[in-house]
Each structure stands twice: as structure tokens, then as C-alpha cells.
Amino acid sequence: MADNDRKSLLVICGPTATGKTALSVRLAKSLNGEIISADSMQLYKGLNIGTAKPTNEEMNGIKHHLMDFLEPKYNFSAADYAQYADKAINNIIACGKTPFLVGGTGQYISAVTQGLSFVCSKPDEKLRNKIADMALEIGNDAMYKKLCDIDAEYAASVHPNNAHRVQRAIELYMQTGYTMSEQLVKSRPQKKPYNDIIFVLNYFDRELLYNKINTRVDIMLEQGLLIEAKEVYNNKDRFKTAAQAIGYKEIFPYFEGEQSLDECVDKLKQASRNYAKRQMTWFKRLKDTHNLYVDKQDCEKVIMDIWKEHK
RNA sequence: GGGAGAGUUCCCGAGUGGCCAAAGGGGACAGACUGUAAAUCUGCUGCUUUAUAGCUUCGAUGGUCCGAAUCCAUCCUCUCCCA
Numbered sequence: 001m002a003d004n005d006r007k008s009l010l011v012i013c014g015p016t017a018t019g020k021t022a023l024s025v026r027l028a029k030s031l032n033g034e035i036i037s038a039d040s041m042q043l044y045k046g047l048n049i050g051t052a053k054p055t056n057e058e059m060n061g062i063k064h065h066l067m068d069f070l071e072p073k074y075n076f077s078a079a080d081y082a083q084y085a086d087k088a089i090n091n092i093i094a095c096g097k098t099p100f101l102v103g104g105t106g107q108y109i110s111a112v113t114q115g116l117s118f119v120c121s122k123p124d125e126k127l128r129n130k131i132a133d134m135a136l137e138i139g140n141d142a143m144y145k146k147l148c149d150i151d152a153e154y155a156a157s158v159h160p161n162n163a164h165r166v167q168r169a170i171e172l173y174m175q176t177g178y179t180m181s182e183q184l185v186k187s188r189p190q191k192k193p194y195n196d197i198i199f200v201l202n203y204f205d206r207e208l209l210y211n212k213i214n215t216r217v218d219i220m221l222e223q224g225l226l227i228e229a230k231e232v233y234n235n236k237d238r239f240k241t242a243a244q245a246i247g248y249k250e251i252f253p254y255f256e257g258e259q260s261l262d263e264c265v266d267k268l269k270q271a272s273r274n275y276a277k278r279q280m281t282w283f284k285r286l287k288d289t290h291n292l293y294v295d296k297q298d299c300e301k302v303i304m305d306i307w308k309e310h311k
Numbered sequence: 312g313g314g315a316g317a318g319u320u321c322c323c324g325a326g327u328g329g330c331c332a333a334a335g336g337g338g339a340c341a342g343a344c345u346g347u348a349a350a351u352c353u354g355c356u357g358c359u360u361u362a363u364a365g366c367u368u369c370g371a372u373g374g375u376c377c378g379a380a381u382c383c384a385u386c387c388u389c390u391c392c393c394a
Contacts, residue, residue, distance in 0.1 A: 016349080039349090040347095040348060040349065040350085041349055050349095051349080075346090075347070076346095076347095077346035077347075077348090078345075078346060078347095078348075079345085079346040080346075081346090082346095104349085105348065105349080106344085106348075107344075107345080107348050107350095108348085110344095110345085111345075111346095114345090116345060117345095118345070118346055119345095119346080121346095122346070123346055123347090128347090157343085157344095158343090158344095158352085159343080159352055159353055161351095161352060161353075162343090162344090162351060162352040162353080163351075163352085164347070164348095164350075164351040164352075165343095165344075165351070165352075168345090168346080168347085171346095172345095172346090180345080183345065184345065187345060188345090240347090241347075241349095241350090242349095244347075244348095244349070244350060245349050245350095246349040247349075248349095249349095270337095270338080271349080272349085274338095275349055277339095277340085277341095278342095278348090278349090279349090281341080281342060281343080281344095282343095282344080282348090284342095285342095285343090285344090
């Protein structure tokens with residue numbers, strides 16, 4: 001049933017290599033849409049091969065937002081993304097077009113569709129480093145105990161080994177005075193911001209997906225992935241975030257002469273498969289999704305039909 | 312042909328008489344996720360629907376022993392060295 005108060009949003013997500021890009025371009029063509037990329041790596045300038053960024057030809061005249069727009073030296077976050085994406089969605093609607101939210105970064109998709117409101121103050125790099133140093137000094141267990149004192153409830157939901165989360169929760173409290181538990185409650189809006197419909201693409205036969213991922217890595221190598229990886233390797237400080245992207249860091253041991261190229265490529269393929277698995281876990285958790293199997297059905301037609309009904 | 316060594320669970324690899332269904336790692340599978348998310352982290356992995364239980368497993372067969380992945384014999388396979 002249509003919800004006229006809210007803006008319609010068509011979401012296409014799913015693990016890497018399921019064909020989100022090509023499908024969304026085709027759909028955007030027929031539905032007069034523009035695409036907002038939900039990809040934490042494609043948003044950076046350059047890094048075209050490793051992030052599987054679509055070429056102009058593949059975009060086929062469809063406008064892509066939040067893609068290839070940020071210098072790699074800058075950090076970006078889910079909170080930033082949510083803001084930018086909201087703006088983009090409103091612009092697209094204002095132009096009388098259909099907004100497509102397309103990508104594989106689950107956290108970004110959720111931030112937008114759930115309308116999470118993150119705390120106002122941006123993370124303070126210095127504080128973050130200070131906390132990281134503290135962790136180095138007193139150890140993760142001690143940090144976890146600290147978190148237990150601050151916010152026992154949240155601590156119970158975080159594994160002590162997950163230093164990242166423990167540190168972030170401590171950071172949030174030190175910076176804003178809010179505990180993570182409080183933030184979790186505060187950030188949820190009463191109502192979802194968009195009248196969205198979420199399509200999750202996947203392969204029914206996982207073996208097929210994994211093969212697809214493997215051959216895609218081979219294609220990237222043919223396209224010159226090594227050159228791109230070398231650039232990231234030589235400029236790690238400039239490519240802060242990119243240096244942790246799958247596709248570059250796996251090749252580093254080869255540049256260091258520690259491993260053969262074949263070994264690195266195998267590891268790269270494996271990391272990509274593992275990543276796809278994590279994406280599946282995330283998308284499985286989303287509620288009210290339409291799960292589509294690209295190896296079993298005509299997804300384009302199914303989405304068209306459901307979308308028309310939905311609007 | 313002679314000599315040396317090796318065969319362990321999906322893979323690598325530890326284990327040399329009982330505490331071994333077998334360390335550790337990898338993979339696979341499952342999961343978590345609120346400003347690093349392509350990141351970070353967790354669980355699980357012989358079978359028996361539950362097991363402080365039973366069964367099957369450490370190249371094969373046979374043996375020693377109360378008891379064998381571990382000792383002995385034979386066989387099979389592989390690697391290396393000499394010819």
C-alpha cells in the first residue's frame with residue numbers, strides 16, 4: 001500500500017559480484033531513476049579497478065551519486081553517508097525522478113533506511129588515538145572493564161576481544177557524555193524516513209557466486225589491478241581507508257617480496273569470498289526484504305512488478 | 312637395484328602406549344554489528360536428534376598389549392639420495 005507521506009526509495013543490495021550495478025542501471029533506465037551508490041570504497045576518487053567501480057559505459061548515462069567524489073585521504077563514515085544520501089535522495093525526488101539506493105555496504109544502507117540519527121559531534125581524531133594508545137598500554141581486558149563501568153548493558157553485548165567496538169564506546173562516552181546504550185535508543189526515529197522497498201540480490205547456488213568472485217578478481221588483474229595496488233602501497237598515508245579495502249592490502253606481501261603473486265591473488269579471492277559471506281549475514285538480518293536469486297529468476301522483471309505495485 | 316624419510320580428520324600440521332575424536336592454523340558453515348564497516352569481532356567443524364555416553368577414524372592388513380595414531384610384521388603410495 002502506498003504511503004503518500006513518505007518518499008519512495010528503491011533499494012538494491014546484496015553481496016559483491018551479484019550484478020547490482022548492471023541491474024540497477026537497466027532499471028533506472030526504465031523507471032527514470034538516478035542511483036545513489038552505497039559503497040564505502042567506491043565513494044573515493046580513483047581506485048577504479050579494485051573497487052569494481054562502474055565505467056561510464058556501464059553507467060550508460062544514469063547519474064550516480066556518492067561515487068568517485070572524495071579524495072582518498074579523507075575519512076568517511078556511516079553518519080556522513082546518511083547525511084549525504086538523504087540530501088541526494090531529496091534532490092532526485094525534487095527533479096521528479098526515482099531514487100535508487102544501490103550498494104553492498106550494509107551499514108550504510110541500514111543507516112539510511114532506518115533513519116539513524118548519529119550524535120552531532122564528530123569523532124575527535126586525537127581522542128581516538130589517545131584511547132588506542134591507552135588500550136596498547138593497559139590491554140584490551142582492562143579497556144573492557146572500563147567499558148563495563150561506563151555502560152554495563154552495552155558491554156554485555158560486545159565481545160571483550162572486539163577492541164574496535166570497546167574503544168569506540170569509551171570514546172563516545174568520553175566525548176559526549178552519552179553511553180552507547182543511550183545513543184542506541186536516541187538514534188532510532190519513531191518512523192522510518194522512507195517508504196522504501198528493499199531487494200536483496202544473491203545467488204541461490206553459492207558455488208556460482210564464489211566462482212563469479214574468483215573470475216572477477218582475474219579480470220581485475222588483467223585490467224591492471226597491480227598498478228593500482230602499487231599506488232596504494234606506495235602512498236599508504238594518502239590512501240588511509242583504501243589501504244584496508246579488499247584488493248590492495250592482500251597484494252602488499254607480494255610488493256614486499258614475502259609472498260608470490262599467486263599466493264596473494266588466492267588470498268585476495270578468499271578475502272572477497274569471506275566479505276561476500278559477511279554481507280549476506282548483514283542483509284539476511286534486514287526485515288521486510290525481497291530476496292531475489294539472480295541465478296533463478298528474472299530479477300529485473302520481478303523488481304519492476306513489485307515496484308509498480310508498491311508505488 | 313641400494314639407501315634415507317614420509318603417509319593424521321576438508322587442507323596444512325602437532326601428537327610417538329592410556330589424560331586422543333586427536334593441539335594449532337587455514338578453509339567451510341553460522342552469527343554479531345549505531346561515526347574505521349571491503350573494517351572489527353564471535354561461535355562451530357567425525358557420526359549418533361540429548362550426552363560426565365556410545366560408535367567409527369590417524370595409508371592397508373595382520374599382530375603385541377588390559378589398552379595402539381603411537382610398538383612389531385607384511386603390503387601399498389609418495390619424496391629424496393646413490394646407481
